[in-house]
Amino acid sequence: MLISYDEQKRAETLEHRGLDFADAGEVLFSDEPLLEALDDRKEYGEQRWQTMGPFRGDIVMIVWTLRDGAHRIISMRKCNDREKGKYHATVDRSG
Structure with a gap:
């Protein structure tokens, strides 16, 4: 599977959060349990997905969309404590 991203946004995220969009595939295409939800809070002009x-x-949140046959990374950040709790509670329940 392909990953794409804006180079400037990648550099900003790497500098400010220590996370590299180029590593997003380690999460999105792993065999680990993931939580995914459609981000429909606003009309973005394309379907955006949130993946934890x-x-x-650690646990990270990646926001992405399918664009030109690739997972286009929009943002990547570490989850806050509430999100981590939701992730672990859901994964633990599902086995």
Whole structure:
């Protein structure tokens, strides 16, 4: 599966959050349990997805869309405590 992203946004996220969009595939295409939801809070002009999953000892949130046959990364950040709790509660319930 292909990953694409805006290089400037990638550099900003790497500088400010220490997360690299180029590593998003480690989450999106892993065998680990993921939580995915359609982000329909606003009309973005395209379907955006929120994916939570484990990444190097933490839980991250990746927002992405399918564009030109690739997963286009919009944002990537570490989850807050509430989101981590939701992830673990859901994963633990599902086995």
